[in-house]
Amino acid sequence: MDDGEARDGAVDDVEQGEPLLAAIRRSLAEATYDRFDERVATQAERIAADAAAGALDNADFAVGMEVEAYTVDTHGRLHTVPNGAAEAGGFAPELGLHNLELNTSPDVLTPAGLERQARRLRDAAAAAREAIAEHGSGDRVRPVLDSMWTVPPAAGSADYLSAGEERDGVWLAANMTGKARYHALDADTRRRMDDGIPLDLPGVDRRFPSILVESLATSIQPHLQVPAAAALDRYLRYATRILGPTVALTANSPFLPADLYPADVDPETVLAGPHELRVPVYEDSINPPGVRKVRVPEDVTAVEGAVAAVAEDATFAPFCTDPEDVSEDAPYRNRFPEFAHKHGTFWRWVRPVFGGDHPTNGSGPADGNDDRSVRIEFRPIPTQPTVRDCVSCQALVAGALRGLDATDHPLLDLPWEAARESFYDAAAEGPGADLAWVTADGERTDDPDRALGELLSVARRGLREFGFAAPEADRWLAPLEQRRLGGIAPSTWKKHRVRAGLEHGESFHEAVRAMQLEYIELSEGTDCFSDWL
Numbered sequence: 001m002d003d004g005e006a007r008d009g010a011v012d013d014v015e016q017g018e019p020l021l022a023a024i025r026r027s028l029a030e031a032t033y034d035r036f037d038e039r040v041a042t043q044a045e046r047i048a049a050d051a052a053a054g055a056l057d058n059a060d061f062a063v064g065m066e067v068e069a070y071t072v073d074t075h076g077r078l079h080t081v082p083n084g085a086a087e088a089g090g091f092a093p094e095l096g097l098h099n100l101e102l103n104t105s106p107d108v109l110t111p112a113g114l115e116r117q118a119r120r121l122r123d124a125a126a127a128a129r130e131a132i133a134e135h136g137s138g139d140r141v142r143p144v145l146d147s148m149w150t151v152p153p154a155a156g157s158a159d160y161l162s163a164g165e166e167r168d169g170v171w172l173a174a175n176m177t178g179k180a181r182y183h184a185l186d187a188d189t190r191r192r193m194d195d196g197i198p199l200d201l202p203g204v205d206r207r208f209p210s211i212l213v214e215s216l217a218t219s220i221q222p223h224l225q226v227p228a229a230a231a232l233d234r235y236l237r238y239a240t241r242i243l244g245p246t247v248a249l250t251a252n253s254p255f256l257p258a259d260l261y262p263a264d265v266d267p268e269t270v271l272a273g274p275h276e277l278r279v280p281v282y283e284d285s286i287n288p289p290g291v292r293k294v295r296v297p298e299d300v301t302a303v304e305g306a307v308a309a310v311a312e313d314a315t316f317a318p319f320c321t322d323p324e325d326v327s328e329d330a331p332y333r334n335r336f337p338e339f340a341h342k343h344g345t346f347w348r349w350v351r352p353v354f355g356g357d358h359p360t361n362g363s364g365p366a367d368g369n370d371d372r373s374v375r376i377e378f379r380p381i382p383t384q385p386t387v388r389d390c391v392s393c394q395a396l397v398a399g400a401l402r403g404l405d406a407t408d409h410p411l412l413d414l415p416w417e418a419a420r421e422s423f424y425d426a427a428a429e430g431p432g433a434d435l436a437w438v439t440a441d442g443e444r445t446d447d448p449d450r451a452l453g454e455l456l457s458v459a460r461r462g463l464r465e466f467g468f469a470a471p472e473a474d475r476w477l478a479p480l481e482q483r484r485l486g487g488i489a490p491s492t493w494k495k496h497r498v499r500a501g502l503e504h505g506e507s508f509h510e511a512v513r514a515m516q517l518e519y520i521e522l523s524e525g526t527d528c529f530s531d532w533l
Helices: 020-028 030-052 085-089 111-134 157-162 180-192 211-216 229-241 243-250 267-271 278-286 303-311 337-344 387-406 416-432 448-465 470-486 490-503 508-525
Strands: 062-072 099-108 142-144 164-167 170-173 197-201 204-208 220-226 350-354 374-378
Touching (some): 020 170, 020 180, 030 337, 062 387, 111 387, 142 508, 157 204, 197 211, 197 278, 220 229, 220 387, 229 374, 229 387, 229 416, 243 470, 303 337, 416 490, 448 470
Antiparallel strands (some): 062 220, 220 374
């Protein structure tokens, strides 16, 4: 679960030694909701005014990225991150004890800047791998770049996700990271759910006691800083319309942990199911009845509307910061702690971010840039098999958004409802989905090959706007172009491998495990997914 805290340093006063149960109860008190909402409204007004006045404008486009992963043992089974590894490896914990998040500090988007992004992500992954191995007590524990774990931990998936205890009326999930914000979100979501947290997908119908179910899935989140805040709404609308095509190219989670399926599961039922289970898992585990926190964002028509969308979203698990702890000299985002916390639970598949880190040009902060900024956080992409694949997705998103805007592409004529339907169809069907698109000539099409071809073409154009020569742009996008030409995504490969195992006499559960072990080996030993083909 990405709540914005790891990247943006949202002020949070619940990590100051206050007992966990007391912090959760304080968060869920009615008075906290009232005080929190009042502060969010006031802070949103100031942010909107700053954005409208140009105070959040910058000289350059910039990029950064978050990459989530999970850890496994020498047998490929899910394993918790060893104690001390996060501090030693410089990565962030995530919702589950088995999760970790790698971050790249932002760069001005130039050919050299994207090279630095790739190098920083490789270095971060190597540092995490080394720290996890050193703290793993002799058991070969290592991180895996993947969208969903399928080889269960030694205790079994259901027991792992269900472990915990009720203490003074509050459920504490045993395998959830011990941050009050996570446990408060869990408590707030649980009390809104009718009968536990659902996992209702082809072949599986279960209920669990906590939102730890969401830790089944991992993702990457490319960020694109937009120089002019006044253009933010336009970029957000373009981003919503490339959700479907992007997921079609990147789908990577067609299977749940194998032991969650019953022994007599029909393999064909599962194989015919969604290519990207992360989408329904995330939405169903966090969206209580009548409250859709995770969804495709509605269009906004001004930067003030983007601020208002965050402020007016349903409040979950609020925390209030002592005003005396907030300084006007703090980074911009941290001057508005309640709004930042509210933003952390604004779980749209695309969301705006106000304020952040200093982009660099390789030698320090870039001219004209500071932490007053606006950017797009693109959230639908599952974690990809290799670092190169992840950076290729970053180039695709940044290039496509810039290329669409620079060419005044008519994709904005695509109705929002069609873009939404295209996204969910891509999650279900992967590369074979009907992808709603409007061509550069203004023609409406649902042909996936045309849609994906234009997406990559406009991404190349956008990269050229950033100073990339044509061969450089082609190199960054090549891993995804190969997927388009082959009509395959990582999810397709996984389904093919499981089907091949079944044809060779393996049980469904054996075939899923064998596929996953091969995936881990190839992920660690190849440059990018297209090498597997």
